[in-house]
Amino acid sequence: MQTQSPNLQSSNPYDVIIAGAGPVGLFLACELRRAGLSVLVLEQSRNPHSALKQLPFGLRGLSVPTVEAFYRRGLLDEIVIAQRASSGAITSAAHWMQQARRPAGHFAGIQFYQDDIDAAKWPWHLPTPADASIAVDMETLESVLAARACSLGVEIRRGFGVNAITASDEDVTAQAAGETFRGRWLVGCDGGRSAVRKLSGFDFVGTDPEFTGYSIDVELADPDKLGPGRNHTPTGMYTYAPSGTIAMVDFDGGAFHRTEPITREHVQSVLRRVSRTDVTVIALRLAATWTDRAHQATTYRKGRVLLAGDAAHVHSPLGGQGLNLGLGDAMNLGWKLAAASRGEAPADLLDSYSRERHPAGAQILDWSRAQVAIMRPTPSTRALQAIIRDLIGTRDGATYFAERVRGVSLRYDLGGRLPLVGRSVPDFELSDGTTVGERLRTAKGMLLDFDARAPLQALASRWSDRVNYVTDDVSDRLGLSAVLVRPDGFVAWASDGAPDHEEVAQAVARWFGESTAARGYP
Structure with a gap:
């Protein structure tokens, strides 16, 4: 277009x-x-x-x-x-x-599963x-x-x-x-x-790369020689999805990435080395390389x-x-x-x-670097993999890895004493059936006041061009009385008691780099 x-x-x-x-x-x-x-x-x-x-x-x-x-x-x-x-x-x-169990993600190819995750660990x-x-x-x-x-x-x-x-x-x-x-x-x-x-x-x-990664689509003469799914070998790792989709890593320091054309012969050589088989590539339909350069x-x-x-x-x-x-x-x-x-x-x-x-x-x-560290084909790395497998198989371990992989742990340093500040706002459902997420479609900020305090409304009116004032009660307040939400949906300020109005004004002003006096607040 x-x-x-x-x-x-x-x-x-x-x-x-x-x-x-x-x-x-x-x-x-x-x-x-x-x-x-x-x-x-x-x-x-x-x-x-x-x-x-x-x-x-x-x-x-x-x-x-x-x-x-x-x-x-x-x-x-x-x-x-x-x-x-x-x-x-x-x-x-x-x-x-x-698979019989629903995977929830992986760390360096080591899977964790949905039924091991304890979402109660995320109270916000x-x-x-x-x-x-x-x-x-x-x-x-x-x-x-x-x-x-x-x-x-x-x-x-x-x-x-x-x-x-x-x-x-x-x-x-x-x-x-x-x-x-x-x-x-x-x-x-x-x-x-x-x-x-x-x-x-x-x-x-x-940091410079340790390996060249390959994403390839091939026709194999003997596909049964490769194990489906992720496979760790003494020389690397490959993932195989029948009937010819393969991802593999070759610890060559990234030497082959974008240095010369990817041929069938080269792919076959690397695949044999990584898979530890004599598998034969008949045709190379698609190929791309990548590295762990960070x-x-x-x-x-x-x-x-x-x-x-x-x-x-x-x-x-x-x-x-x-x-x-x-x-x-x-x-x-x-x-x-x-x-x-x-x-x-x-x-x-x-x-x-x-x-x-x-x-x-x-x-x-x-x-990313940590994953590469436990993918290296060395005896010490294999020992470390075994420890990670044990940890990731526990409820706390799976929850931790899920939190990191899914991005649930993302938090900006915005100050504030409550743990919700700097995190993504919970999707509170309002009395009219709409949610905070739906209300953010205006791409403006929001001052959510559960107790309809007149001073907060007056304060929000000073920034009405940037902040929507919403007063309503919700089924689960999470112990909060008011929440100030940025246009991107992250909490700039929150209160679990009587709000400090000057604190709210300063939080809004910080968004836009101006003084509270610029909006008529003493």
Whole structure:
């Protein structure tokens, strides 16, 4: 899809230019356009379709924060419907669907199971439609997000890879495909080899790879020689789904990744070494490589240029958390960039994006590194694997791993004495049958006052352009009397007694980097 760009000689550039039309760039574009900003998305690839985005290799599991974000923006139903259209293919592609117990995830290929998880360990969480476990292929997800972006008026131009950037204190100019585009802000969502990151001089630091990973679709002469599911061997690990879908890792220091063409002969050699069999590959239908390289930008913002998704952080796809991490970046950045662009907040508000999301990214990178550490084909690693298997098989162990893999433990450091502050808001059901998640579809914040206190209502009215005041009672308050929710659904402040009104005012002001006096509060 492509539309004509406006006259770039005019004094009105785009509010935001986004490089990259993957899920992260498209979701961010939706957030910004919903806030009324003009948004241009530039995508290097002319064709959005790719076999690697389709089943089986394109299959991704969505974490709790991701599903909550889609739910809070009215996208969840569309994604579920699109998923169901290919559910038969998903069922056949996932080897774990055939197991007697329902897996809930894995750590370095060591599974934990749904019936071992104790959700009572998460007392701040209430049942929500976003609790559903959702797996969707990348092409379907991109299609849904692109359709939503276009319906909102986002301009998407394909075949336009950014190749030059000029940034000033007032705007950013990007060159792509021989054309020049000007915006007030530029966000690089253009993947692990991000041109925006490189051209803008972001530091990108981390650890080098230990292995080359392979995702392949092959025809085998003797498929019975491979064990279905995940298999650990003295030389590595492979996952096999009949009749020819294989993922495997070869601990070669990442030497083969993108260094030469992937041939049938090479794949057969690696597969034989990793599987410890003399299996024969008749035909190579599809192949891609990847590594466990783990790097992260030291900051996600340099002036008017920002990074999100793989442009800001790369790691191995083990556990499938990269997509979810990037979508979390978009949800966190969207409302802040909108507020700064509209002049409702100083640009310094955007520094909180890096402060909040950089630690989340660093944690995922370490999670990825830890998985690699127990995948190495050494005797000491095998011993460590046995200990992890014992731990992950316990109720507390499975609950801990589920909390980390599903993203339930995500919490921003927003201060406050209650453990809910900085976490995703529980999906309180209001008396009219609506939920907090549904009320957040306006992309505004919310002051939820269970006891209808007049001072809180008066306070909220000072920020009525940014915060919806909702007074109602709910069936389960979780011991709370009032909750202040940011536009991204995270709790900025909460009270379990008589609210301190000045404390609430300061919490709202912190969102937007202004003093309480700026809104008439003494």
